[in-house]
Amino acid sequence: MANRPVVIGIAGGSCSGKTSVTRAIYEVFKDHSVVVIEQDYYYKDQGHMSFEERLQTNYDHPLAFDTELLIEHIHTLIERQPIDKPVYDYVQHTRASDVIHVAPKDVIIVEGMLVLEDERLRDLMDIKLFVDTDADLRIIRRMQRDIKERGRTTESIIEQYLTTVRPMHNMFIEPTKRYADVIVPEGGDNGVAIDLMVTKIKTILETESNV
Ligand SMILES: Nc1ncnc2c1ncn2[C@@H]1O[C@H](COP(=O)(O)OP(=O)(O)O)[C@@H](O)[C@H]1O
């Protein structure tokens, strides 16, 4: 077993396929040892705000996240200590009351739109991925997903996309592509990129000098 866990960052726009790539890697290592940390679960707690106020939040800005807590939790996992991971409720736009107890593992995947935006996060990562999918495909996927899974209407999705999702993507997410070691076109469908990642992770895990 490696001394220091391997930390992989998986960034990219909303609905680019980050979760799909994460799941594909998870499937390979799940019996071995892998933990997934979703940046979305670290949205700031808005329990003190009314539902109407929560609708005004810009969920695509870096300041919407409790990045301090996210960094603290990754440090804790790297030190091979457990964490209580928050749970997020997209319908209520705030943290759920429960947490998930997460044991430390050999592979830590940190997945989320803006995980390459903060230098402190980037510095913790051994491998940085950016999932790159065209904006037209992403908005179609988002429309389908958010109506089905996140309690949204067509009108609210279009309004949010034009006012915050698109401009914040261009301002904060797209520029982080430059920090990626690997740019993955088409996300979960890119079997070659996923195989390469799996091979690289195995190599790091097997390397004695990984301390
Ligand atoms: N290649 C694909 N073709 C069609 N739909 C996809 C594809 N990849 C992902 N999706 C769908 O798009 C939505 C977002 O995908 P996901 O992997 O969760 O992206 P992200 O984590 O980047 O938001 C999901 O509903 C998923 O089923």
Ligand SMILES: Nc1ccn([C@@H]2O[C@H](COP(=O)(O)O)[C@@H](O)[C@H]2O)c(=O)n1
């Ligand atoms: N209460 C919230 C919180 C987040 N969002 C949107 O989620 C997107 C990020 O999740 P992905 O799985 O798509 O990467 C982001 O674009 C936020 O706008 C939300 O709508 N409501």
